[in-house]
């Protein structure tokens with residue numbers, strides 16, 4: 001029997017699921033190896049136990065917590081698919097204000113039908129067996145994680161910072177242009193995508209496992225930047241402090 005795979009989405013743009021579909025020919029080859037049991041963007045789900053659940057999106061409502069726990073119960077492995085699921089992703093921006101203040105700002109009144117709480121990563125509510133970081137994910141990394149899980153070994157992510165990939169690409173340091181860059185503390189694996197495009201790193205792949213704060217603080221001081229400025233930047237893709245008003 002083929003391994004049974006499911007895809008599920010919560011609060012997010014579904015761009016990570018699209019990245020999987022964009023694999024095109026590799027995706028079709030996958031159909032030979034696994035059975036896609038649930039994948040709302042392409043098929044109607046048929047329920048049952050799963051070998052791997054790929055879950056996209058942040059958790060923002062009580063009913064989402066209930067649904068997530070149900071998915072966890074029926075899945076041998078649960079994978080956080082993309083930044084929204086892994087670190088709360090761009091939804092983390094909403095944690096700079098309280099849910100009430102945000103609703104007031106957007107709708108001009110309290111809306112009883114929108115009872116949300118600050119966006120949270122999946123790991124706040126269930127055990128997560130593996131993560132695929134990024135906004136959106138990289139299709140190659142998805143295939144590598146899937147392969148590892150199917151072979152029964154723990155998936156590995158790069159443990160070093162994005163600066164390594166930036167330097168391998170022989171790019172000038174973004175700090176030299178006087179711009180904040182989260183490369184020194186962000187997990188590598190995107191091949192310095194934004195930096196190659198002339199932008200800076202905004203941390204969509206989340207923190208490396210053991211960020212070295214002292215050298216980073218030194219870089220900030222040398223460039224006249226404060227820790228607060230970095231935290232503000234970091235909040236673009238990562239929850240730091242929920243419910244601040």
Ligand code: SF4
Nearest residue numbers: 012015082083084135
């Ligand atoms: S991580 Fe980015 S691409 Fe993926 S669902 Fe969230 S916003 Fe969309």
Ligand code: SF4
Nearest residue numbers: 190194201202203204
């Ligand atoms: S450079 Fe930074 S923000 Fe851009 S894709 Fe890589 S980790 Fe994400």
